[in-house]
Amino acid sequence: MSNVSTEQEVIHDSDGNPVKTSDRKICIEVEDYDFFYGESQALIKNNISVPEKQVTALIGPSGCGKSTLLRNFNRMNDLIDGISHNGDIKIYGRSVYDPNQEVISLRKRVGMVFQKSNPFPKSIYENVIYSLRIQGVKDRCVLDETVERSLKGAALWDEVKDRLKESALGLSGGQMQRLCIARAIANEPEIILMDEPCSALDPIATAKIEELITQLKKDYTMVIVTHNMQQASRCSDITAFLYLGEIVEVADTDILFNNPGQKQTEDYISGRFG
Amino acid sequence: MSEANNQDRGNKPERLDRKAVSGEPMVWLSGMGLAIGLLLIIGLLGVIVWHGVPYFWPKRVVEVTVTPDTQLPGVEAKTFNGELRMQRLKADGVTAESQFYLGNRDIYGFSFKFLNDSSIEKMSYPQGLISIEREEYGGAIGYPVKLVLGNGSEIPAESDGFDGQLEELIDEVSQRRKDIKKLAKHKIGKVNDRLAELKFEEIEARKEYAEGSALLDSELGGIEEERAKLEATYLKLEKELNELYEEQEKDSLVYRLASGQETEMTLGKAIDFHYPNRLSFLERCLLFLSKLWVYLSEDPREANTEGGVFPAIFGTFVMTLLMSILVTPLGVIAAIYLREYARQGLLVRSVRISVNNLAGVPSIVFGVFGLGFFIYIVGDGIDNLFFKTKAEEGVATFKTGGMLWASLTLALMTIPVVVVATEEALAAVPRGMREASLACGGSKWQTIQRIVLPAALPGIITGLVLAMARGAGEVAPLMLVGVVESANELPVTGTFPFIHMDQKFMHLGFQIYDLGFQSPDSEAARPIAFATALLLIVLVVVLNLAAIIIRQRLRRKYISSTF
Numbered sequence: 001m002s003n004v005s006t007e008q009e010v011i012h013d014s015d016g017n018p019v020k021t022s023d024r025k026i027c028i029e030v031e032d033y034d035f036f037y038g039e040s041q042a043l044i045k046n047n048i049s050v051p052e053k054q055v056t057a058l059i060g061p062s063g064c065g066k067s068t069l070l071r072n073f074n075r076m077n078d079l080i081d082g083i084s085h086n087g088d089i090k091i092y093g094r095s096v097y098d099p100n101q102e103v104i105s106l107r108k109r110v111g112m113v114f115q116k117s118n119p120f121p122k123s124i125y126e127n128v129i130y131s132l133r134i135q136g137v138k139d140r141c142v143l144d145e146t147v148e149r150s151l152k153g154a155a156l157w158d159e160v161k162d163r164l165k166e167s168a169l170g171l172s173g174g175q176m177q178r179l180c181i182a183r184a185i186a187n188e189p190e191i192i193l194m195d196e197p198c199s200a201l202d203p204i205a206t207a208k209i210e211e212l213i214t215q216l217k218k219d220y221t222m223v224i225v226t227h228n229m230q231q232a233s234r235c236s237d238i239t240a241f242l243y244l245g246e247i248v249e250v251a252d253t254d255i256l257f258n259n260p261g262q263k264q265t266e267d268y269i270s271g272r273f274g
Numbered sequence: 275m276s277e278a279n280n281q282d283r284g285n286k287p288e289r290l291d292r293k294a295v296s297g298e299p300m301v302w303l304s305g306m307g308l309a310i311g312l313l314l315i316i317g318l319l320g321v322i323v324w325h326g327v328p329y330f331w332p333k334r335v336v337e338v339t340v341t342p343d344t345q346l347p348g349v350e351a352k353t354f355n356g357e358l359r360m361q362r363l364k365a366d367g368v369t370a371e372s373q374f375y376l377g378n379r380d381i382y383g384f385s386f387k388f389l390n391d392s393s394i395e396k397m398s399y400p401q402g403l404i405s406i407e408r409e410e411y412g413g414a415i416g417y418p419v420k421l422v423l424g425n426g427s428e429i430p431a432e433s434d435g436f437d438g439q440l441e442e443l444i445d446e447v448s449q450r451r452k453d454i455k456k457l458a459k460h461k462i463g464k465v466n467d468r469l470a471e472l473k474f475e476e477i478e479a480r481k482e483y484a485e486g487s488a489l490l491d492s493e494l495g496g497i498e499e500e501r502a503k504l505e506a507t508y509l510k511l512e513k514e515l516n517e518l519y520e521e522q523e524k525d526s527l528v529y530r531l532a533s534g535q536e537t538e539m540t541l542g543k544a545i546d547f548h549y550p551n552r553l554s555f556l557e558r559c560l561l562f563l564s565k566l567w568v569y570l571s572e573d574p575r576e577a578n579t580e581g582g583v584f585p586a587i588f589g590t591f592v593m594t595l596l597m598s599i600l601v602t603p604l605g606v607i608a609a610i611y612l613r614e615y616a617r618q619g620l621l622v623r624s625v626r627i628s629v630n631n632l633a634g635v636p637s638i639v640f641g642v643f644g645l646g647f648f649i650y651i652v653g654d655g656i657d658n659l660f661f662k663t664k665a666e667e668g669v670a671t672f673k674t675g676g677m678l679w680a681s682l683t684l685a686l687m688t689i690p691v692v693v694v695a696t697e698e699a700l701a702a703v704p705r706g707m708r709e710a711s712l713a714c715g716g717s718k719w720q721t722i723q724r725i726v727l728p729a730a731l732p733g734i735i736t737g738l739v740l741a742m743a744r745g746a747g748e749v750a751p752l753m754l755v756g757v758v759e760s761a762n763e764l765p766v767t768g769t770f771p772f773i774h775m776d777q778k779f780m781h782l783g784f785q786i787y788d789l790g791f792q793s794p795d796s797e798a799a800r801p802i803a804f805a806t807a808l809l810l811i812v813l814v815v816v817l818n819l820a821a822i823i824i825r826q827r828l829r830r831k832y833i834s835s836t837f
Contacts, residue, residue, distance in 0.1 A: 074713065076709065076712065076713065079709070079712070104715050104716070104717055105715070107712065107713060107714070107715040108714075108715035111713065111714075112713040114706065114709065114710065114713075116706055118704070118706035118707055118709065118710040119710075120707060120710065120711070120725060121707075121728075121729060121831065130711070130714050130716075130724075131714040131715055131716075133724075134714065134715065134716045134717075134720045134724070135715075167831075180710070183710075183714065184713075184714075187714065187715065
């Protein structure tokens with residue numbers, strides 16, 4: 001299987017030595033994590049270390065728990081009744097379940113982009129600065145600056161800069177998803193989670209988003225859930241393969257796709273099941 | 275298709291199945307259902323319009339001569355004038371009879387007369403008949419003879435200047451009538467109100483200060499001084515009023531009935547006149563519109579059978595508005611809690627079912643609740659706290675029906691509608707929008723306030739429209755909590771506190787009930803009852819249209835793409 005990987009940008013540490021992926025600082029640490037929807041167990045003893053400022057992809061067949069794991073990083077699963085967990089998830093050493101940390105402040109540090117783009121029925125401008133508005137920011141300069149920065153960061157600025165006050169619902173599908181990305185980075189989070197961001201988009205829009213992901217990883221830690229293995233091999237630095245709630249294998253992307261350690265991984269990648 | 279028919283002759287069941295499957299009978303059935311519904315509505319409106327609108331249309335006056343053997347008790351003569359109001363068959367299904375409006379109730383003692391058509395020998399439409407609308411005893415119908423002015427001069431009806439002079443005099447009289455009303459109601463009324471207040475102030479002063487103390491004496495002195503001043507003002511105003519009344523009486527009109535009998539009326543009682551048989555179609559239309567305008571803008575006269583219904587329109591409008599203002603926040607907040615915050619369990623489900631069932635409680639029960647709780651308990655408390663002196667003298671401010679209690683009772687009655695509509699609207703907001711807001715770091719309340727509520731607004735307004743429609747039409751509870759058939763003042767006036775929550779008011783629905791069942795002259799009342807019913811429907815439609823337009827505007831803003 002051909003592996004077209006993007007140019008791995010070589011980061012240098014303070015001494016000027018190039019840093020390998022595996023030497024990166026760990027951003028998210030999942031330790032022996034079990035997760036239950038009521039009685040049924042959705043995640044079984046997950047262990048994974050997500051390095052910072054890299055793209056980590058979660059792949060696996062439907063129902064294997066990728067979205068569940070992703071949504072645990074910003075505690076979106078709290079919306080569901082009857083959930084419980086064992087083990088811990090730590091972001092920069094601090095548990096997401098830390099009683100001293102409010103869920104709201106956690107979600108400001110961990111942004112999320114959903115599978116089906118969900119802009120608010122407001123103007124483009126208001127959509128982007130929503131996070132700032134709910135924090136009470138009123139300064140016009142700060143807001144304008146944030147809008148420009150976020151839209152540029154999401155590669156949408158040139159297309160919408162003349163119609164910021166128009167309704168966001170008038171954009172095309174690909175533009176709406178990029179708007180959601182802009183909205184997520186307006187807050188300058190540390191981590192951006194993406195749950196199958198391109199599954200509802202056409203190939204050209206998909207390509208744009210993938211390009212965006214590669215740019216965004218310079219500033220943000222990205223975790224992406226995807227069904228599309230080519231996308232995972234194109235965009236990500238680290239890939240984790242999940243099956244039936246367990247993390248079967250985690251490795252650098254080119255290693256996982258070219259030389260998988262587990263037979264299950266190899267079967268999935270070569271399309272024998274999944 | 276015919277070939278298929280021939281081939282399928284032996285295969286009948288298949289053909290039937292196809293028709294049943296295509297659903298064609300259901301299409302027809304549902305179309306018929308809709309048609310029946312529409313017909314019912316149109317029919318109802320048609321009946322109301324048919325009976326109500328003719329009330330405003332100026333009719334010609336007919337001169338009827340009856341056969342020599344017909345007896346006309348009360349009229350005595352064999353000829354009389356009247357408006358032809360109605361024609362119908364008697365109970366036996368054979369005899370035709372006609373109803374005439376005679377006017378001149380001061381002479382005949384009654385206004386309406388039924389006559390068998392067979393008794394009528396001759397009918398004509400004389401040009402010379404005049405119809406005068408009066409302050410009392412209904413209208414006057416007859417032949418004008420002459421004007422007798424205060425200075426003694428007389429103007430015969432045949433002279434050229436008669437009509438002009440009559441019009442001039444009646445304009446003068448109408449203006450003076452307005453002045454009298456202003457004087458009597460406002461100026462003298464204010465003086466009387468202040469005198470009544472002084473009485474209570476005196477009682478309070480006597481209670482507060484010891485008998486014989488200097489403070490008491492100075493208080494009482496001040497009160498006496500003001501009282502003396504007010505009474506002097508009162509005497510002056512009363513003299514002015516009497517002068518005006520005298521002026522009204524100075525001119526009079528002599529007119530003649532069809533029987534030849536002459537009679538005189540003071541012009542001070544006249545409101546308007548016209549020659550009914552001389553009007554062109556255009557003039558009739560103008561008169562129609564002017565009668566309509568009078569109906570909408572004037573106060574009622576003669577036990578609500580004449581004049582206008584403006585106070586009732588105003589009262590209905592203010593009450594419906596107040597009810598909406600009270601019910602919307604209450605219902606929306608309750609729905610938000612039920613849907614968003616309460617833990618969905620058995621308790622919440624029972625609450626929801628109870629609220630829904632509240633919509634089925636008969637409205638009179640709400641009236642009784644309003645009377646028992648709001649008036650007797652809460653009103654009593656308020657009176658004892660804030661209006662103690664008056665309460666002890668037996669004068670009730672809030673312990674009796676009023677605008678506040680009526681609006682509150684109706685708001686309670688319409689809460690279920692708003693709660694249900696709001697809950698549905700909240701549930702319909704797409705999950706994706708909520709998740710997006712939460713993922714941006716919004717709290718649950720911020721999500722509701724900024725995203726969910728605005729998106730649910732069209733549905734909430736639908737609930738409001740339904741609530742207003744239900745509330746505006748209810749009469750039974752209002753009878754117990756604050757509506758009267760005749761109120762002195764409007765509930766909103768220029769004096770502080772501007773909206774008088776403790777005041778009783780008039781209501782269109784109650785007017786209809788009053789006219790239909792409690793009117794002394796039910797024949798005269800019938801056309802007005804229909805006209806008032808039509809007006810109530812129009813008022814509710816106007817309120818609903820306003821809400822629907824607002825909802826339409828909001829919907830356009832919040833249409834979510836289906837992508």
